[in-house]
Amino acid sequence: MNDIILCGILNRTDPLKVTDALLLALIGIVVVFIVLILLMLIVSLVGKIFDGSEKLKEKHPEWNDKVQNLKAKMTFWKKDKKEEDVASEKVEQPLAKGTCGELKLINTDERDAAMIMAIVADQTNTPLNELRFKSIKRVEDEEK
Structure with missing residues (x-):
């Protein structure tokens, strides 16, 4: 894949020129920014989903338990609290x-x-x- 992208920019027999190096660096920077923008869009989408769940909970109180279960499943990165941790928390x-x-x-x-x-x-x-x-x-x- 890299060969296909770089064939138009670089000639393998010639040494790397300054302009080629700058163009290669620019392509790398553009790729990084595209990935960052995609991550930003994903995070904002997840935020809107959770905001929508609050509005949904107000409209349909019977769905409250389902929404709470979904939120509990979505917070998989939080570790389960042990009894000792709960006792040591500040009240x-x-x-x-x-x-x-x-x-x-x-x-x-x-x-x-x-x-x-x-x-x-x-x-x-x-x-x-x-x-x-x-x-x-x-x-x-x-x-x-």
Whole structure:
């Protein structure tokens, strides 16, 4: 197949010229872009199919189970969740009264972070719920 395409461009007895190399590179780039455009069209088509399934579900509530089964089959790339994974997932809970948001723990565990926050609150004589900690990071000592 490559011989058929390249026969018109290249003469096998001559060395590769700059213009021939540029034309060959251009053909390669065009092929890549055509494949990318085809992939883009396929992805948009699948998106429209799923949008249509939502409208279909509104029109025909009795088809809801069939649509859900189809969606479950289409998500084959998602791994099945094990019981341990389900138990370890975060549960969305409302923030406690007086909290100021999330705390990022970097290379430290919750116990050490709680002790650090308690020490800071004690040393500054400030109630813990009035302090805001954005992140706590463990810094390793470098030995020389």
